[in-house]
Amino acid sequence: RHGFGYIVPDLMVPRFFPERFSKSERRRIREAAASRNVSISFHGPSDYLNLGALYPEVRKAVLHRIKMCLGFARDVEAKRLTLHIDPPFDFVFAGREGTYLRDHWSTYRNAIKQSLLELIDFSQRDVLICIENDRLSRMAMEVLEELLPRENLFLTWDIPKSHTTSGEPIVEMENFFMRHLKKIRECHLHGQKPGKRSHDVIGVGAIDFAHYLEILVSHDVCFTLEIRPREEALKSLEILKDLLENFGWKISASAEL
Numbered sequence: 001r002h003g004f005g006y007i008v009p010d011l012m013v014p015r016f017f018p019e020r021f022s023k024s025e026r027r028r029i030r031e032a033a034a035s036r037n038v039s040i041s042f043h044g045p046s047d048y049l050n051l052g053a054l055y056p057e058v059r060k061a062v063l064h065r066i067k068m069c070l071g072f073a074r075d076v077e078a079k080r081l082t083l084h085i086d087p088p089f090d091f092v093f094a095g096r097e098g099t100y101l102r103d104h105w106s107t108y109r110n111a112i113k114q115s116l117l118e119l120i121d122f123s124q125r126d127v128l129i130c131i132e133n134d135r136l137s138r139m140a141m142e143v144l145e146e147l148l149p150r151e152n153l154f155l156t157w158d159i160p161k162s163h164t165t166s167g168e169p170i171v172e173m174e175n176f177f178m179r180h181l182k183k184i185r186e187c188h189l190h191g192q193k194p195g196k197r198s199h200d201v202i203g204v205g206a207i208d209f210a211h212y213l214e215i216l217v218s219h220d221v222c223f224t225l226e227i228r229p230r231e232e233a234l235k236s237l238e239i240l241k242d243l244l245e246n247f248g249w250k251i252s253a254s255a256e257l
Helices: 023-035 056-075 105-123 138-147 171-179 209-216 230-245
Strands: 080-083 128-132 153-158 184-189 222-225 253-255
Touching: 023 056, 056 080, 056 105, 080 153, 080 184, 105 128, 105 138, 128 184, 138 153, 138 171, 184 209, 209 230, 222 230
Parallel strands: 080 128, 128 153, 153 184, 184 222, 222 253
Antiparallel strands: none
16 A cells, blocks of 8 residues: 555564464465565564574574474565574673683584574575674674575675664675675665664664665665654655655565564
């Protein structure tokens, strides 16, 4: 009705837990979306399901949960599942950066890598696994540098989360995404007032969204207005349309539900 092309339920929210939906309900969701010409993308649980957990039973449970999400996505024919990779823990030594993480780098790195490989194998190419840059660490980027060129693994670029709270680009993170433009399948757009929380209306902060749209619009990328509540997402859609008209572009975008 409002011109949105797809929806992005967050599977952290209890009403969207996969176990709440029977096979027949999943079929009805799939058919309803198809009849309305609306596609589905999922955001995986982002409440600290740590792919780099070293405790075997914890990591097994984390992967089990994400596989449930992938199975749900497959059944409703969702296109993508966006995941976060939480940064590994480190110790501070007398107010200074410690050596714990450096000393155990390969152990944590391998845990992240093996978790991703297991999920990629489980997805069977039916659902695109996209890693988002929320809390994306140097270690995670190192693993992704290795896997992206040769695996069925993709990226979600959250534009504000590759910036500081004052709106300055985080150079290392932005350079990472620029190197892997062809692997980006989803882009999250939302505003952030300097020093305030994000997921605000587009245009309230210092980020030049037109710059990033110009970079990404020619690629195979879906743009998500990750803004709550819905009324603010609608305002942002109109702002986005105006931005695109300046370049003579028209795209479909979606607000995350």
